[in-house]
Amino acid sequence: MKICVIGAGVIGMSSAVRIQDRYPSADITIIADMFSPNTTSDGAGAIFEVYAVGNTPVDLLEKWGKETWDHLKNLTFSVEAASARVQQVSGYWATDCLDEYSQVNIHGDVSSRVLTKEEMKLFPKARWGQFFTSYLVDCTSYLPWLMKRYTDRGGKIINRTIQTLNELYPLYDIIINCSGLRSYQLLDDKDVFPIRGETIRVHAPWIKHFYSQDIGDEVTYILPGSKNVVLGGTYQKDNWNIYSHREDRLALFERCCQILPSLKMATVDHSWVGLRPGRKSIRLELEPASQHTKCRVIHNYGHGGGGITLHWGCAQTVVDLIQDIDNTTVNSKL
Numbered sequence: 558m559k560i561c562v563i564g565a566g567v568i569g570m571s572s573a574v575r576i577q578d579r580y581p582s583a584d585i586t587i588i589a590d591m592f593s594p595n596t597t598s599d600g601a602g603a604i605f606e607v608y609a610v611g612n613t614p615v616d617l618l619e620k621w622g623k624e625t626w627d628h629l630k631n632l633t634f635s636v637e638a639a640s641a642r643v644q645q646v647s648g649y650w651a652t653d654c655l656d657e658y659s660q661v662n663i664h665g666d667v668s669s670r671v672l673t674k675e676e677m678k679l680f681p682k683a684r685w686g687q688f689f690t691s692y693l694v695d696c697t698s699y700l701p702w703l704m705k706r707y708t709d710r711g712g713k714i715i716n717r718t719i720q721t722l723n724e725l726y727p728l729y730d731i732i733i734n735c736s737g738l739r740s741y742q743l744l745d746d747k748d749v750f751p752i753r754g755e756t757i758r759v760h761a762p763w764i765k766h767f768y769s770q771d772i773g774d775e776v777t778y779i780l781p782g783s784k785n786v787v788l789g790g791t792y793q794k795d796n797w798n799i800y801s802h803r804e805d806r807l808a809l810f811e812r813c814c815q816i817l818p819s820l821k822m823a824t825v826d827h828s829w830v831g832l833r834p835g836r837k838s839i840r841l842e843l844e845p846a847s848q849h850t851k852c853r854v855i856h857n858y859g860h861g862g863g864g865i866t867l868h869w870g871c872a873q874t875v876v877d878l879i880q881d882i883d884n885t886t887v888n889s890k891l
């Protein structure tokens with residue numbers, strides 16, 4: 558089986574590695590024009606938090622989230638945690654919205670509890686909050702860790718821009734499209750849209766917990782990563798601007814300081830802008846070969862602000878779809 562994975566962000570890398578896990582002898586090539594540390598995935602705040610991604614059905618989000626949670630948990634407790642830089646972190650999360658997503662799915666975290674009245678004072682705009690333990694992923698270490706695992710097992714890499722999927726026909730049997738936001742151009746998929754996010758990374762080693770507040774589309778978070786503390790965020794739909802804005806930085810810094818005033822003493826490392834790959838719902842499905850796409854394509858893109866949270870579970874579904882193709886091919890030969 559010759560398989561091509563387009564994309565070397567967290568979605569492409571995890572898909573390639575999961576396929577190798579299931580099909581050790583598969584001939585796999587990753588084609589991408591951005592690699593770590595230059596993908597969107599590298600800049601993500603990267604906390605595990607299951608929440609709505611467009612209209613993607615909740616049961617799918619739960620399934621992919623659960624599989625990713627278990628993977629991150631196992632990784633945290635293994636010797637690999639040191640190089641993969643996946644860490645367990647506890648903290649405070651508050652919201653003004655009490656709908657079905659308001660209770661973050663914490664997959665049986667026994668340490669979780671509702672915030673006290675005293676703790677709720679940290680989040681003046683919120684009505685309800687929780688303290689729980691989750692996972693933080695430093696993608697600038699995690700992606701190279703996945704890449705090493707992939708190349709050590711014979712995975713190939715090509716640095717190239719793909720203009721159309723048919724360029725890859727008939728070189729590969731299956732294409733796995735993990736091109737994120739750029740599926741907008743690659744497939745002319747007008748359901749894809751950017752959700753602009755700005756973050757500031759600061760040195761504030763005294764911060765050991767995460768703090769996160771969701772008020773409508775206004776998301777504010779403080780995430781103590783292994784190298785620095787990530788302050789976010791902005792959530793601007795349909796904004797393609799990749800340049801940092803002073804007003805955005807000041808506004809988000811002020812919101813973070815309202816939650817945790819000690820941040821005023823932090824030193825700024827750098828700021829960053831990334832475009833989340835928004836879509837009306839995550840596209841994870843097989844597109845059979847047709848005149849339009851001459852090869853079979855498994856699409857895996859449009860994860861919005863949840864790509865880190867869902868990546869391992871989505872990669873498992875990619876493997877399941879390949880397995881279906883494999884079974885059909887065997888059956889047709891019998």
Ligand SMILES: Cc1cc2nc3c(=O)[nH]c(=O)nc-3n(C[C@H](O)[C@H](O)[C@H](O)COP(=O)(O)OP(=O)(O)OC[C@H]3O[C@@H](n4cnc5c(N)ncnc54)[C@H](O)[C@@H]3O)c2cc1C
Nearest residue numbers: 564565566568591598601603604719737754831864865866
């Ligand atoms: C500010 C911010 C904070 C975030 N925080 C979180 C968080 O806390 N938790 C969470 O779960 N998620 C978070 N996210 C979302 C997460 O970062 C994304 O969902 C995820 O990174 C998407 O991964 P991806 O692999 O699809 O895309 P990308 O990382 O963008 O990778 C796309 C890959 O495809 C390649 N590619 C695309 N088109 C082509 C082409 N035509 N030819 C060749 N190569 C191509 C690129 O070169 C790249 O390698 C955040 C995002 C932002 C911006």
